[in-house]
Amino acid sequence: MGSFEITKRFRFEAAHRLDGLPEGHPCGRLHGHSYRVDVKLTADRLISPGFVTDFADLAPVQKYLDTALDHRLLNDVLDIEPTSENLARHLAEWFLDNLQAGLPGRLLAVTVSETETSSAEYRVEP
Structure with a gap:
């Protein structure tokens, strides 16, 4: 049988710099992005009235991003190098720790895009 998937998109603005890059690499300098975060959930069955998860139940993700x-300068608020890859994993772990237990759908992946053409995805193991 098949399964269902939904994706909810969120946005936030932040700055970062990446350490350990070669001299002159633009990402080694302080710079900012308009980040896009896509949260993807899956389920084998739908709940009434036909949802994987009610999109409204994902509002705490935006609240977390906002607060x-x-x-913010991501280097100051995260204890990891603030790459898109690490940010995707951080947000997936936050979701699993803070939201997953109360939702009918299961988190499948978090994708972080820092530009229209560049993104990183962290997939959660089943």
């Missing part, structure tokens, strides 16, 4: 990351 913890929006308009």
Whole structure:
């Protein structure tokens, strides 16, 4: 049989710099992004009235982004190098620790895009 998937998109603005890059690499300098975060959930069955998870139940993700990351220097608020890859894993772990237990759908992946053409995805193991 098949399964269902939904994706909810969120946005936030933040700055970062990446350490350990070669001299002159633009990402080694302080710079900012308009981040896009896509949260993907899956389920084998739908709940009434036909949802994987009610999109409204994902609102705490935007609240977390707004309070913890929006308009901040990510190097100051994260204990990891603030790459898109690490940010995707951080957000997936936050979701699993703070939201997953109360939702009918299961987190499948978090994708973080820092530009229109560049993204990183962290897939959660089943």
